[in-house]
Amino acid sequence: MAELVLEFTLNGQPTSCRVPGEARLLDVLRGPCRCTGVKEGCGEGECGACTVLLDGQPVNACLVPAFQVAGRSVETVEALRCDRDPDPELLNRSGVAQCGACTPGVVMMIRWLRRNPHLAAGADLRQLLAGNLCRCTGYDGIVSGAAAALKQAGGQHSDT
Amino acid sequence: MDVTRPTSLDDALETLARRRAVPVAGATDLLVGWHEREHRPEPLLDLSALRAELGGWRLTPDRLELGALCTFWELRCAPQVAAEFPLLPLVAAQVGSVQIQTRGTWAGNVANGSPAADGVAVLMAYDAQVVLASSGGRRTVPLDEFYTGYRRSVRRDDELIVALHVPRRRHLREWFEKVGPRRAQAITKVGAALVQFEQGWRVVANSVAETVRRCRALEAALDAGRRFATPREVQALLAQDISPIDDVRSTARYRGTVLARIIYYWLAQ
Numbered sequence: 001m002a003e004l005v006l007e008f009t010l011n012g013q014p015t016s017c018r019v020p021g022e023a024r025l026l027d028v029l030r031g032p033c034r035c036t037g038v039k040e041g042c043g044e045g046e047c048g049a050c051t052v053l054l055d056g057q058p059v060n061a062c063l064v065p066a067f068q069v070a071g072r073s074v075e076t077v078e079a080l081r082c083d084r085d086p087d088p089e090l091l092n093r094s095g096v097a098q099c100g101a102c103t104p105g106v107v108m109m110i111r112w113l114r115r116n117p118h119l120a121a122g123a124d125l126r127q128l129l130a131g132n133l134c135r136c137t138g139y140d141g142i143v144s145g146a147a148a149a150l151k152q153a154g155g156q157h158s159d160t
Numbered sequence: 161m162d163v164t165r166p167t168s169l170d171d172a173l174e175t176l177a178r179r180r181a182v183p184v185a186g187a188t189d190l191l192v193g194w195h196e197r198e199h200r201p202e203p204l205l206d207l208s209a210l211r212a213e214l215g216g217w218r219l220t221p222d223r224l225e226l227g228a229l230c231t232f233w234e235l236r237c238a239p240q241v242a243a244e245f246p247l248l249p250l251v252a253a254q255v256g257s258v259q260i261q262t263r264g265t266w267a268g269n270v271a272n273g274s275p276a277a278d279g280v281a282v283l284m285a286y287d288a289q290v291v292l293a294s295s296g297g298r299r300t301v302p303l304d305e306f307y308t309g310y311r312r313s314v315r316r317d318d319e320l321i322v323a324l325h326v327p328r329r330r331h332l333r334e335w336f337e338k339v340g341p342r343r344a345q346a347i348t349k350v351g352a353a354l355v356q357f358e359q360g361w362r363v364v365a366n367s368v369a370e371t372v373r374r375c376r377a378l379e380a381a382l383d384a385g386r387r388f389a390t391p392r393e394v395q396a397l398l399a400q401d402i403s404p405i406d407d408v409r410s411t412a413r414y415r416g417t418v419l420a421r422i423i424y425y426w427l428a429q
Contacts, residue, residue, distance in 0.1 A: 021161040027195075045259070062195075063188050065184070067165065067206060127253070130257055130345050131259045131260065
């Protein structure tokens, strides 16, 4: 398997690309798919900068072999362009972004928690977000921004 | 690169019968350093299409059965399992981050064979069994007899771990603790899992020997009802079973001392 023709769903769109057999999901996203919002930090599953949603669950794209993604659904931070997600604005207000390397991963974690409010309810947000390292701001802004986003989601949820 | 992607367990076992291949489940160990490697490892056997046969967990009347593709995250989200085996979700929450837990599997933790494997320590303390399948049939091996040395086990090249079985028994006390450089997302410097059954104690330590290790001398002392006046007495018994080393994460002295202290202070509670 020198090359792999990979078909999967990316941010809601059917996608097909030809990639080296040993490519990681991270390489597929940043290369042929041009989703450069997905950052490579450590490249070994420690920092969470490359967090994307795979079939709705957060994963480190650097630790997913591309061949395991065939037929599955991937969401990256680029999905936010499409649906006017309010999280980035809330995070801006809480002072999260400085260098911005960790932000896309943090945003994807919050997106996942917003969709699964039972996970965040009563849980320690710091623990759920412990896989997203930030080396600029510390974590208070990230956690308070996440809490604000989840509170808003909860409000929306009860309205509908 | 050579990847086989079987669509049934029978196909997977036939592949392994024909040639050696490394089974891949969540790939969280395999892909660390992957892009920097010049030499790709041996042929791979991707299990990700076998979710129907190897995924999930179930409780039978006498045991908890974890499929080979059951992830750490799945057991964090299983209150029924937490009620009976509280150390399983507790340890699952401490393996890497959520992003690792959604991919990493219990069986992969066993197969990878790291002496630092937290999941293995707790499974061993619960007397888990490893179910190995080949095209010739199945056999079950107690987890505490599975390893033969550093990252070596009794699994033959033609065998695949298809399940882990954990017996349902009454636990009187149970505890797991890991010591790492930070509270989250850390590889264990030293760890311990203790379970007291009606039949006796299990004491399992990780990162203090070439495999995750049962500490039988301490188990025997606890079974005999011995009480300890100081951590040093615990350490003397542990020394019969563990052989910690100095490495990039810690030192032998730290590991031996801290293991004895965390166990002593938990027992003293």
